[in-house]
Amino acid sequence: MPAPEEADPGTDSVRADRTVLDARDISRALTRISHELLERNKGATDLVLLGLHTRGVPLARRIAERITAVEGAPVAVGELDVTMYRDDLRSQPTRRAHKTALPPGGIDKKVVVLVDDVLFSGRTIRAALDALADLGRPSAVRLAVLVDRGHRELPIRADHVGKNLPSALAERVSVRLSEVDGSDEVTIS
Numbered sequence: 076m077p078a079p080e081e082a083d084p085g086t087d088s089v090r091a092d093r094t095v096l097d098a099r100d101i102s103r104a105l106t107r108i109s110h111e112l113l114e115r116n117k118g119a120t121d122l123v124l125l126g127l128h129t130r131g132v133p134l135a136r137r138i139a140e141r142i143t144a145v146e147g148a149p150v151a152v153g154e155l156d157v158t159m160y161r162d163d164l165r166s167q168p169t170r171r172a173h174k175t176a177l178p179p180g181g182i183d184k185k186v187v188v189l190v191d192d193v194l195f196s197g198r199t200i201r202a203a204l205d206a207l208a209d210l211g212r213p214s215a216v217r218l219a220v221l222v223d224r225g226h227r228e229l230p231i232r233a234d235h236v237g238k239n240l241p242s243a244l245a246e247r248v249s250v251r252l253s254e255v256d257g258s259d260e261v262t263i264s
């Protein structure tokens with residue numbers, strides 16, 4: 076009989092997803108990122124948080140709530156759709172487009188923080204940078220992600236990371252958020 080901690084190859088293929096962050100872990104990671112952003116930016120002035128669809132949008136709003144609570148003043152937050160800027164449009168033409176909504180002050184001369192749930196190949200962020208270039212000229216663009224799972228295909232890195240999660244290429248990291256999925260959890264399968 077194998078010891079409990081030993082992997083049983085017979086059950087590996089049917090093993091359920093493994094939870095890597097629960098709701099409290101996600102909350103703590105977002106709180107830390109919010110403080111990091113404030114420290115790096117020396118406050119929330121000229122800061123614009125842009126969430127990438129789908130789950131980057133609620134994450135950006137959660138970070139904005141935390142920053143507002145600390146600073147006592149609202150921070151600009153919006154949402155960015157990168158669908159038309161993707162480099163896989165030909166191979167995956169059926170992606171659903173979302174809306175882009177910038178805060179009233181726009182992004183010119185602002186420090187824009189792109190917010191997404193997972194950083195993997197970096198291609199979504201590449202598309203986001205192209206989308207931004209059509210919308211204005213920020214003074215700086217930074218990247219905050221809940222999970223960095225590695226396997227970059229482009230020279231892109233995150234400035235603020237909730238959790239670095241080494242993963243096999245064939246694995247899938249799934250972020251679930253209450254606003255979209257009914258509960259908060261990050262799993263790897």
Ligand SMILES: O=P(O)(O)OC[C@H]1O[C@H](OP(=O)(O)OP(=O)(O)O)[C@H](O)[C@@H]1O
Binds near residue numbers: 127128192193195198
């Ligand atoms: O670094 P990359 O290789 O681009 O992968 C990361 C992107 O993949 C996921 O989005 P997905 O395209 O699955 O769409 P969704 O957010 O609407 O689920 C995730 O939300 C990131 O945006």
Ligand SMILES: O=c1cc[nH]c(=O)[nH]1
Binds near residue numbers: 224246247250
């Ligand atoms: O594992 C992955 C890869 C890309 N995007 C995700 O959300 N998860």
